[in-house]
Amino acid sequence: MSSDEKPGEGIFEDASRAERRRVGHVDRVGRPRMTDVTDQPVVARRAVAEAEVAVSHETLSAIVDGTNPKGDVLSVAELAGVMAGKRTSDLIPLCHPVVLTDLLVRAVPDRAAGVVRIRVETATIGPSGVEMEALTAAAVAALTVYDMVREMDRSVAIRAVRLQRSEEPVSGPPPRAPRGARVAGRIAGAPPRGSFGGRVPPRRHGS
Numbered sequence: 001m002s003s004d005e006k007p008g009e010g011i012f013e014d015a016s017r018a019e020r021r022r023v024g025h026v027d028r029v030g031r032p033r034m035t036d037v038t039d040q041p042v043v044a045r046r047a048v049a050e051a052e053v054a055v056s057h058e059t060l061s062a063i064v065d066g067t068n069p070k071g072d073v074l075s076v077a078e079l080a081g082v083m084a085g086k087r088t089s090d091l092i093p094l095c096h097p098v099v100l101t102d103l104l105v106r107a108v109p110d111r112a113a114g115v116v117r118i119r120v121e122t123a124t125i126g127p128s129g130v131e132m133e134a135l136t137a138a139a140v141a142a143l144t145v146y147d148m149v150r151e152m153d154r155s156v157a158i159r160a161v162r163l164q165r166s167e168e169p170v171s172g173p174p175p176r177a178p179r180g181a182r183v184a185g186r187i188a189g190a191p192p193r194g195s196f197g198g199r200v201p202p203r204r205h206g207s
Contacts, residue, residue: 034094040127048164049134051118051142059153064109073148074107081105081141088136096128105137116145131166
């Protein structure tokens with residue numbers, strides 16, 4: 001080592017920008033890294049994810065009637081989904097932190113199918129998508145339903161967590177929805193409602 005060289009200097013090889021922009025969560029020598037989205041367009045992005053939790057008919061009746069021993073299953077699951085969606089980058093190691101502009105979590109009982117259906121809609125304006133935020137919120141909401149009823153229903157099972165839709169970004173400002181259209185769980189131009197299906201409103205990011 002020369003007198004001008006500092007200890008450790010030269011052992012870190014500086015990857016080119018082209019290499020860092022290469023899609024993937026590992027570099028060419030296998031090191032984990034976040035994908036470089038510096039040059040990606042800052043546009044409106046949306047995603048929708050769903051999950052299903054299968055329960056017995058007795059458990060579903062207790063959820064609907066509000067007689068579950070642990071309390072309001074649907075409201076707690078919705079709130080848990082919102083909290084998880086906002087912390088996705090803390091839970092998934094190489095996921096970019098995303099500023100969510102909308103996050104809607106809904107948990108709805110389906111008596112005919114014997115399941116609690118969970119639907120999550122996420123939105124942002126930025127260089128990175130919000131699929132992982134939607135999936136994380138759906139997964140944690142489903143786990144919360146499981147936790148809330150597992151003592152009274154040993155057959156409870158999470159059937160699926162899946163991405164339902166991821167809208168492709170478009171350049172320019174997001175288009176204005178026509179009056180009456182549903183946008184991320186809201187009715188465009190409609191006044192806010194005081195209830196959601198007879199229950200408290202679904203939890204939304206920032207509320």
